[in-house]
Amino acid sequence: MPFLEAHNVSKNFGGVQALKDVSLDLPESAVLGLIGPNGSGKSTLLNVIAGVEKPTSGIVKLDGKRIDNLRTNRIIRYGLAKTHQIPKPFSNMTARENLAVAVLYGRRNIHSPRFALEEADRILSMVRMGSRKDALADSLTVQEKKRLELARAIATGASILLLDEVFAGLSPEELKDSIQLFKKLHEELHCSALVVEHVMRAVLSLSQKVMVLEEGRVIATGSPDEIVHDEKVIQAYLGSKNPAT
Amino acid sequence: MVAAELIVTDLAFGLMLGCVFSVVAHGLNMIWGVVKVVNIAHGEFIMLGAYGAYFLNLFAGLTPLETAPVDAAIGLLVGYAFYYAFLHRELRNKETITLQSEMVTLAATFGLSLFVSNLAIILFTGNPVGVNYNPGTLQFGYVRVPLAALYVAILSVLIIMGTWLFLERTFIGSAIRAYAQDVTATELVGANPAKVASLATALGFAVTMAGGALLTVWIPVGINPLMGALYAPISFVIVVLGGPGKMWGSLVGGLTLGVVIDLLQAFTTAQIAYAAAFLILIPVLVFRPEGLLK
Amino acid sequence: MKIEKPGLTLYGLCIVMALLASAALLLGVAVSSILLLLLIYAALAYSINFITGMMGYVDFGHVLFMAIGSYALATLVSYYGANPLLGVGLGALLGLVFALGIGLVILRFRGVYFAIATVVLVLAAYNIVLQFPQLGAGGEIIFNLTFQPLATYFTIWTIVLIEIVLTYYVNRSRIGFGIRAIKNEEDAASSVGVSPRTLKLTGYMLGGLFGGAAGxxxxxxxxxxxxxxxFDFTFSLLMLAMIIIGGVGTSIGPLLGAVVVYIPSYFLLTTVAQAQPLMIGLLVIIMALFLPDGIVGLLRRSNQRLRLVLE
Structure with missing residues (x-):
């Protein structure tokens, strides 16, 4: 039985239909890639699943329980967390305090700040940011802020991560490093992930399955290999270039 | 029949009062709409504009209408000074104003409000003064309208229309509108963001101080250092009603408030009228946070 | 809630409070009436600190809670001859209840919209109070009590002490982390499980409760x-000035701010009445633009040891 499932989700903004009848399922410890051109509805889909936006119609279920009528801060308790496309750190708090908030209010509902801070340190060294734990979030580099987003989502204790372009804007070196890190985290944490990404290399090397959105519709689903050879996808999104390069 | 006459008269006065409210709030609206900063000391600059009218009347015999352009010129300079002293550090190199910067500007302009109003008490004493300006009345059917209030109402609408035309029809106006939408877009239009923001702030101050001069017609013995404490909140409500950044929003908000206050006063007390006028803000914020205008 | 071991800041504050208590007992009525007002200022500063200091929601209308408390006590004492302590209790309770009702509506507004809503509510409340003969209809309610300076003094002393300890532990607790997250980035806070509605309402109600008690x-x-x-906005402004000058959100800042705002006022009042607000205005401008963390922030930056100790 699938862990996270969405059935016929649609979302309208005023007259614009951002999502049309999108369905997906994400089994336990799987990674599903979500790609599509700008404005194809990827971020909207993540927002709907994470409870930031309510779907106009359709159902989202987690472990068989409906979550589409819950607020974000309730959904966290079910073990689902989302990163922000543009990092939104708690600027005037240190990196470890940023994570401590997530530990305290996340799925595990911890009450001791001391324990939460220890937990935060552990997760920070897991994402190789241990040396920056006492830096104010505001003073971190863009890459570090992105990594802090990821770490904060993990710190909530989520077993499903919705990652909105965490690999965007990185240099080739940083990208390689981040992909490796993510693979390692995925193995250690046994979490599943829905990865929205522009960087094709990241999506294709991480995901077992890839879904392609265009104008709010799913136009193709399949293994990374199938997707890169799918005519419709090449037409709609990839152009004639070989995406793997 | 008498009741109908009263209501028509109240409506007429409400509309004229609304016009002057609009222009008093309009400067706040321009700054809020463009640079996204709410000047808590707004009321103090209305007060300074009103004192401008008083002193120019006392020493040069100018009427409030003639003072308005003088006040506006002073307001331009004050506005530039205000921008560079209070806002520039917070706004430069930023695409959108952060909550942090918003706190800073709120606190700093709040300090400014304390400073200016108390300096005014020292300089002008706390005794209220007024400008005597009475060009006669005009009879419209059974409604008798003081000409001074009518002139002020017309001038208020002209000022608002003028700022609207300036923003819509001139190059620099379009740069200001671009800044309001998106700071980086200003550069695409080929303008320097700081120059655009400071000009918008200066224009806002010019209108605010001119508005203070026009307001004196309505408060024959009410110019005092603490008058800002009433007109600032009125301006806040008006701008929220109309929607920050919408030039005609000032007029919509001002007329709404003027009519509500004047009509309610006819049926209940002045206190209830003002209480209601202030409380309108809450449902508007809940149900129409973008303001009454689409 | 797990109680952590208290740090130097709390010990320091407790010593100051002990000194204030013994000063009143030893030096008698004259001194205690000066210190009484200082403590009232401090109580107000701590109460607004729960809202503006911790959550970052600028409350220009905090004087509303003070007025509610004042009217509660005045009504109870002058019409029913009740013990003033009962009036303080009622003031606190009404402050809490009003904060709940008002907070449910206006805490939905953010930033400057919240700030403006608080201004408007005070003006509306003032105009409404003028309508009620029972509330003096704009006039005054006065009562005659036997002069009991020490009873008043130790009531407000107790209130401030509770506020200090509460501020200190809230800041260190789970709730403190949540509230700081909201202050930094409200949307991100709810995306990691914080419930902004509940926490903001909690902070606002604490502010109302202590504002009512102090009033x-x-x-x-x-x-x-x-x-x-x-309903004079001057009080709202003084409270804000105190925490901005002292250091927003901290447990020591409001007391520092109260001292800085109050002591000069006591001496300046005899010369030029406007000199005090004039200086405070200038100080607030300087603090807001150049030292957003107030005196506490300044001290923290000046010394590594203080950075770790001052809370």
Whole structure:
């Protein structure tokens, strides 16, 4: 039985239909890639699943329980967390305090700040940011802020991560490093992930399955290999270039 | 029949009062709409504009209408000074104003409000003064309208229309509108963001101080250092009603408030009228946070 | 809630409070009436600190809670001859209840919209109070009590002590982390499981509760309440100034701010009445633009040891 499932989700903004009848399922410890051109509805889909936006119609279920009528801060308790496309750190708090908030209010509902801070340190060294734990979030580099987003989502204790372009804007070196890190985290944490990404290399090397959105519709689903050879996808999104390069 | 006459008269006065409210709030609206900063000391600059009218009347015999352009010129300079002293550090190199910067500007302009109003008490004493300006009345059917209030109402609408035309029809106006939408877009239009923001702030101050001069017609013995404490909140409500950044929003908000206050006063007390006028803000914020205008 | 071991800041504050208590006992009525007002200022500063200091929601209308407390005590004492302590209790309770009702609506607004809503509510409340003959209809409610400076003094002293300890532990607790997250980035806070609605309401109600209590003691100390001064924005502004100058959100800042705002006022009042607000205005401008963390922030930056100790 699938862990996270969405059935016929649609979302309208005023007259614009951002999502049309999108369905997906994400089994336990799987990674599903979500790609599509700008404005194809990827971020909207993540927002709907994470409870930031309510779907106009359709159902989202987690472990068989409906979550589409819950607020974000309730959904966290079910073990689902989302990163922000543009990092939104708690600027005037240190990196470890940023994570401590997530530990305290996340799925595990911890009450001791001391324990939460220890937990935060552990997760920070897991994402190789241990040396920056006492830096104010505001003073971190863009890459570090992105990594802090990821770490904060993990710190909530989520077993499903919705990652909105965490690999965007990185240099080739940083990208390689981040992909490796993510693979390692995925193995250690046994979490599943829905990865929205522009960087094709990241999506294709991480995901077992890839879904392609265009104008709010799913136009193709399949293994990374199938997707890169799918005519419709090449037409709609990839152009004639070989995406793997 | 008498009741109908009263209501028509109240409506007429409400509309004229609304016009002057609009222009008093309009400067706040321009700054809020463009640079996204709410000047808590707004009321103090209305007060300074009103004192401008008083002193120019006392020493040069100018009427409030003639003072308005003088006040506006002073307001331009004050506005530039205000921008560079209070806002520039917070706004430069930023695409959108952060909550942090918003706190800073709120606190700093709040300090400014304390400073200016108390300096005014020292300089002008706390005794209220007024400008005597009475060009006669005009009879419209059974409604008798003081000409001074009518002139002020017309001038208020002209000022608002003028700022609207300036923003819509001139190059620099379009740069200001671009800044309001998106700071980086200003550069695409080929303008320097700081120059655009400071000009918008200066224009806002010019209108605010001119508005203070026009307001004196309505408060024959009410110019005092603490008058800002009433007109600032009125301006806040008006701008929220109309929607920050919408030039005609000032007029919509001002007329709404003027009519509500004047009509309610006819049926209940002045206190209830003002209480209601202030409380309108809450449902508007809940149900129409973008303001009454689409 | 797990209680952590207290740090130096709390010990320091407790020593100051102990000194304030013994000063009143040893030096008698004259000194205690000066210190009484200082403590009332401090109580107000701590109460607004729960809202503006911790959550970052700028509350220009905090004087509303003070007025509610003042009217609660004045009504109870002058009409029913009740013990003033009961009035303080009622003031606190009404402050809490009003904060709940008002907070449910206006805490939905963010940033400057919240700030403006608080201004408007005070003006509306003032105009409404003027309508009620039972509330003096804009006039005053005065009562005659036997002069009992020490009772008043130790009531407000207790209130401040509770506020200090509460501020200190809230800041260190789970709730403190949540509230700081909201202050930094409200949307991100809810995306990691914080419920902004609940926490903001909690902070706002604490502010209302202590604002009401302090307002009641204030009415007690001046033996009455008058509509104009009770709703005077000057009090709101002084409270804000105190925490901005002292250091927003901290447990030591409000007391520092109260001292800085109050002590000069006591001496300046005799010369030029406007000199005090004038200086405060200037100080607030300088602090806001250049030292957003107030005196506490300045001290922290000046010394590594202080950075770790000052809370």
């Amino acid at each position: 009641a003691v204030y009415a007690w100390s001046i033996s009455g309440v008058t509509a104009g001064p009770a």
